[in-house]
Amino acid sequence: MKKYDYILFDLDGTLIESAEGVRVSIAHAMEALGLPCPDLSDYTKYVGPPLEDTMRGMCAVPEELIPKSMDIYRDYYDEVGQKSNRVFDGVFDMLSALRKQGKRLALCTSKNEPVAEGVADVLGLSPYLDAVCGSTVDGSRRAKADIIPYALEALGCTDKANAVMIGDTHFDAHGAELAKVDFIGVSYGYGTRESMEACGAIGFADSPRELLELLTSST
Structure with missing residues (x-):
C-alpha cells in the first residue's frame, strides 16, 4: 500500500460509533416538528450523508422547515445524542502511531464544524488531530x-497524490472520488464494502489496527 503523509478521517462509523445518537436526534426533531418519523432501523441510510439531505429526502421535511429541523437536531444532539458516542477500540493507538510517524491528520466530516469540534473534544480525539473540518451552517460547504479540499488546505497539503480519505460509507468514497483523492474503506462502520468498491476504494481494513498496518506498510 502506498504511504501518505496527509490522512483525512471521517468521524461517524470510522473513528466513533455514533449511530444511536444520530438516530435519537433525528427522531426528536421529527417529533418536535409534529411530523411522522421514518423507519430509522437501517443506520446506513442516514449516517454519512449531509444532515440537510437526510431531512429533505429520507425524512420528507417540508422545504420551509428544513432549517428549523436541523437546528432542533443539533441542539438535541449536543445535549443528549452525543452522550451515546464512543471511540472504536484501537483508534487512539492508531492515531498516536500515525502522529509519531509525522503524519498530518484531519477530521473530515459532514457534521457541522462546531459540532464536530465539540465531539472531538469530548471524546478526546482533538489532541491527535491537526485540523477538524466539517460543513457550514449556510450550506456553502456541505458534502x-x-x-x-478544505481539509487538505487546512493541513497544508498541496499534492493530492500524497493524501488519502478514510471512511465507512459510499458518501465518503464518492466524495474522495470527486475530489480526486485516494480512498480506503473500513468495514466496521455503517456502509458496505460493495458500495465503497463501486466508488473506487483502493483498500479495506476490518479494524483500526488493520488500518494502521495498511497506512504504514512498506509494500
Whole structure:
C-alpha cells in the first residue's frame, strides 16, 4: 500500500460509533416538528450523508422547515445524542502511531464544524488531530467533495497524490472520488464494502489496527 503523509478521517462509523445518537436526534426533531418519523432501523441510510439531505429526502421535511429541523437536531444532539458516542477500540493507538510517524491528520466530516469540534473534544480525539473540518451552517460547504479540499488546505497539503480519505460509507468514497483523492474503506462502520468498491476504494481494513498496518506498510 502506498504511504501518505496527509490522512483525512471521517468521524461517524470510522473513528466513533455514533449511530444511536444520530438516530435519537433525528427522531426528536421529527417529533418536535409534529411530523411522522421514518423507519430509522437501517443506520446506513442516514449516517454519512449531509444532515440537510437526510431531512429533505429520507425524512420528507417540508422545504420551509428544513432549517428549523436541523437546528432542533443539533441542539438535541449536543445535549443528549452525543452522550451515546464512543471511540472504536484501537483508534487512539492508531492515531498516536500515525502522529509519531509525522503524519498530518484531519477530521473530515459532514457534521457541522462546531459540532464536530465539540465531539472531538469530548471524546478526546482533538489532541491527535491537526485540523477538524466539517460543513457550514449556510450550506456553502456541505458534502465530502466540498470538505475534502478544505481539509487538505487546512493541513497544508498541496499534492493530492500524497493524501488519502478514510471512511465507512459510499458518501465518503464518492466524495474522495470527486475530489480526486485516494480512498480506503473500513468495514466496521455503517456502509458496505460493495458500495465503497463501486466508488473506487483502493483498500479495506476490518479494524483500526488493520488500518494502521495498511497506512504504514512498506509494500
